[in-house]
Amino acid sequence: MAETTPAFYLVNMFNPVYITSARAICAQDTFSNNNLPEETKAFEQNILNYHEPDYKKYFTIMQLRRMTRIIKIGLVTAIEALKDAKLEQPQAIITGTAKGSMTDTEKFLHDIVDFNEGTLNPTAFIQSTYNALNGLIALHHNANGYNSTYVHRGFSLENALMDAIMLFEENRIENALIGCFEEMTAEHYELKKKMGYWKNESMKNIDLLNSPTTGTIAGEGTFFFTLNKSAENAIAKLNGLRMLYNVDEALIKTTFKSFLAEHNLTLDEVDTVFLSYNGNSQTRHFEDAISQQLSPSTNQLAFKHLCGEFDTAAGFALWAGAKILQHQTIHPSLILKKGTSSSLKNVVIYNQYNGKEHAFYLLEKI
Amino acid sequence: MPGKRVFITGMGIISAIGTGVGETLVSLRNNVSGIGSIDIVDTLLKTKLIAGEIKVPNDNLVELTGVKKNAYYTRTSLLGIAALQEAMQMCKLDPSRQKTGFINATTVGGMSDMEKFYFDLVDPTTKSNENGLADCLDCADCTEKIADHFNIKDWIATISTACSSSANAILYGARLIKSGQLDVAVCGGTDALTRFTLNGFNSLKNIDPSPCMPFDENRNGLNLGEAAAYVILESEEQLQRSGNKPLAELSGYRNFNEAFHPTAPSPNGEGALTAMQETIQMAGLQPADISYINVHGTATLNNDLSEGIALKRLFGENVPLFSSTKPFTGHTLAAAGAVEAVFALLSLQEQIIYANLNFKSPIPELGLYPVTSLQTDKTVNHVLSNSFGFGGNNASLLFSKYV
Known part of the structure; x- marks a missing residue:
């Protein structure tokens, strides 16, 4: 029996916000041309590590020596997103990260033991704080104003966006820099392996989506977006966002329908849907629940075979969705099932992380 | 808003x-x-x-x-x-x-x-x-x-x-x-x-x-x-x-990053000042309306000087009664803002102002004296609570008596 949506259920309607730039650094070379490369990279191991940019363009050797990996990646991504939007000082900086700088958390854990709790270098401790990147972006751009960091697994980027959306509605800001970042380390991979997060067999990433086994492959990614209250120079529009915590697939199904209905969309009108398939046989029923009700006109896309799985991987879909609407073309590596629709107007993203945090996004062409 | x-x-x-x-x-x-x-x-x-x-x-x-x-x-x-x-x-x-x-x-x-x-x-x-x-x-x-x-x-x-x-x-x-x-x-x-x-x-x-x-x-x-x-x-x-009865109203709040230094506050207290000032404005109040400030007051050299300068810039010669309750609890980091929110609510409910324990002599640059013993004869209508953090993240909250 299908679960009905209770009368009190959340209706998170808001005025659309405009995405004026989108930047990505992940396992694919998404940074050089700010798009997926013609040939995406194939991986045979179960960790899809960053394709790192050339940092020397941005920082001096001295600066680089002090900065940890995710801080460098985060700063570069944010700098380019702001540059694309010709925005020097964003009025709000809000990020989402589930793990922050794992490298520094681990380093400090080791230092404590290795140096017997003696005189320790504080750098790792400082950089391990989850809002360290946020503070550095603010410093780098001399951007004082609203600043916050959400650290809730598959709801990190979503809460960062909702926070910004409310700031727009409160007439507090005209623009904002929003981002998410995550890294994977050898130790953290091991830790999650013990929880059964990963596939036991070594996996080619291109075969991931059809895998019959449990677990997934690990990834990394950093994504930054500038948002604006007005449509000027926008590349896409964010019309809707919905989070669902710890629900079953019946509620996912009904929420997907009501989410579309609230935005006056029929299933046929949705040209493109990102689905968060990650090859895990235990959670694919969630994506299946959406996929099965889609119209033949809809292009069904996947993305975690390209970037791997991490808490804030929805950032990849948001970046790729914005690019699809901006350039009016879908990169072939994303296509799971081609739809008959000839237009690219509406993009829905459905992402679930570890079967617990679920999110829907609705993007629209400008 | x-x-x-x-x-x-x-x-x-x-x-x-x-x-x-x-x-x-x-x-x-x-x-x-x-x-x-x-x-x-x-x-x-x-x-x-x-x-x-x-x-x-x-x-x-x-x-x-x-x-x-x-x-x-x-x-x-x-x-x-x-x-x-x-x-x-x-x-x-x-x-x-x-x-x-x-x-x-x-x-x-x-x-x-x-x-x-x-x-x-x-x-x-x-x-x-x-x-x-x-x-x-x-x-x-x-x-x-x-x-x-x-x-x-x-x-x-x-x-x-x-x-x-x-x-x-x-x-x-x-x-x-x-x-x-x-x-x-x-x-x-x-x-x-x-x-x-x-x-x-x-x-x-x-x-x-x-x-x-x-x-x-x-x-x-x-x-x-x-x-x-x-x-x-x-x-x-x-x-x-x-049908719940309010303990108080959350009448104002402000988050403000001062973008000064990764771990230190600005010497002129800019972030603290803006956070407090805009919190009071949001509630439609004047600085003189504040009955008590539960300051961030971590007792680090930088924080207290910078926060004190912000207090003087905002309130001039009439800095309200203030104290840091960190000597009671220690700095409880992420919990501190909520711990001190509870203290603010108790201050309004019981009409008391807490002692700033261990205080002996004022910071010479400031000359500010916190409350050093429990106050039970003051009228407490509006309590301002400060929480300032690494990365320049400042936040202030204002709790007002429910009327």
């Missing part, structure tokens, strides 16, 4: 000065500090440092909270459940009938427990993930454990902006109510004392090995503490439905 008003109808707390509001109030009234020896955290620093440790071992917290034993509950989660249990009992709430969200804050999540088992867990040759322990390292684990315990699921978030984390959780919850996303927002923070954090602050050389002395000329750093505290926020319409 004008429009909807947000009220506080419940509060709960556990810190080094007591389990629950009752014990907390007794300590606050009698100037009893919770700072002392470190007995529970396994750290070599226990021979050198003191802290505001809650003298309740995890086994007793399990009993106190009645959590299910088949999952791993870190100390951070257990403290959170212990505190929220009290808040939930204080008012009538039914998360299955009202749009209820849980906005939590923490700086190191489950590190309190993970640091004991970490090297075993990352060793490929050992297999030790009892009860899902390995999943407890991040900040979201405690939030989900607490939310699941109380069956809150309409909105879940965790904030980590260092020492201003739970102040930001409270203001985010208030905004979710005002924007109509939620009827009820359960907001606050939890941070257990860890070897990780003790060593972190020790490496920054800003821990005083003696009881901390906020706003004193000879202040020499902070004492760390552990705590969890939560407040329950409800909209005006929701009050009609729930």
Whole structure:
């Protein structure tokens, strides 16, 4: 029996916000041309590590020596997103990260033991704080104003966006820099392996989506977006966002329908849907629940075979969705099932992380 | 933002000065500090440092909270459940009938427990993930454990902006109510004392090995503490439905990053000034209306000087009665904003102002004197609470008597 949506259920309607730039650094070379490369990279191991940019363009050797990996990646991504939007000082900086700088958390854990709790270098401790990147972006751009960091697994980027959306509605800001970042380390991979997060067999990433086994492959990614209250120079529009915590697939199904209905969309009108398939046989029923009700006109896309799985991987879909609407073309590596629709107007993203945090996004062409 | 008003109808707390509001109030009234020896955290620093440790071992917290034993509950989660249990009992709430969200804050999540088992867990040759322990390292684990315990699921978030984390959780919850996303927002923070954090602050050389002395000329750093505290926020319409009686109104708030330095505040107190000023403006009040300021007052050289300069810039010669309650609890990091929100609510309810313990002589550049003994004959209508953190993250909250 299908679960009905209770009368009190959340209706998170808001005025659309405009995405004026989108930047990505992940396992694919998404940074050089700010798009997926013609040939995406194939991986045979179960960790899809960053394709790192050339940092020397941005920082001096001295600066680089002090900065940890995710801080460098985060700063570069944010700098380019702001540059694309010709925005020097964003009025709000809000990020989402589930793990922050794992490298520094681990380093400090080791230092404590290795140096017997003696005189320790504080750098790792400082950089391990989850809002360290946020503070550095603010410093780098001399951007004082609203600043916050959400650290809730598959709801990190979503809460960062909702926070910004409310700031727009409160007439507090005209623009904002929003981002998410995550890294994977050898130790953290091991830790999650013990929880059964990963596939036991070594996996080619291109075969991931059809895998019959449990677990997934690990990834990394950093994504930054500038948002604006007005449509000027926008590349896409964010019309809707919905989070669902710890629900079953019946509620996912009904929420997907009501989410579309609230935005006056029929299933046929949705040209493109990102689905968060990650090859895990235990959670694919969630994506299946959406996929099965889609119209033949809809292009069904996947993305975690390209970037791997991490808490804030929805950032990849948001970046790729914005690019699809901006350039009016879908990169072939994303296509799971081609739809008959000839237009690219509406993009829905459905992402679930570890079967617990679920999110829907609705993007629209400008 | 004008429009909807947000009220506080419940509060709960556990810190080094007591389990629950009752014990907390007794300590606050009698100037009893919770700072002392470190007995529970396994750290070599226990021979050198003191802290505001809650003298309740995890086994007793399990009993106190009645959590299910088949999952791993870190100390951070257990403290959170212990505190929220009290808040939930204080008012009538039914998360299955009202749009209820849980906005939590923490700086190191489950590190309190993970640091004991970490090297075993990352060793490929050992297999030790009892009860899902390995999943407890991040900040979201405690939030989900607490939310699941109380069956809150309409909105879940965790904030980590260092020492201003739970102040930001409270203001985010208030905004979710005002924007109509939620009827009820359960907001606050939890941070257990860890070897990780003790060593972190020790490496920054800003821990005083003696009881901390906020706003004193000879202040020499902070004492760390552990705590969890939560407040329950409800909209005006929701009050009609729930019939809950407000403890106070959350009349103003402001988050402001001053973009000055990764770990130090600006010397002219710019961030603190803007946060306080705009919080008071939001409530439609004048600086002179503030009855009491619970300052951030960590007793580090930088914070107190910078915060004091901001006080003088904002209030001129008429700085309101103020005190730092950090000498009672220690600096409880992500929980501090919520702990001090509870203190603000108690100040309004009991019409008392707390002593700034250990104060002897004012900072020469400021000449500011905090309240040094419990005040019981003052009228308390509006309490301003400051939480300032690493990365330039400043937040202020304003609590007003319910009228």
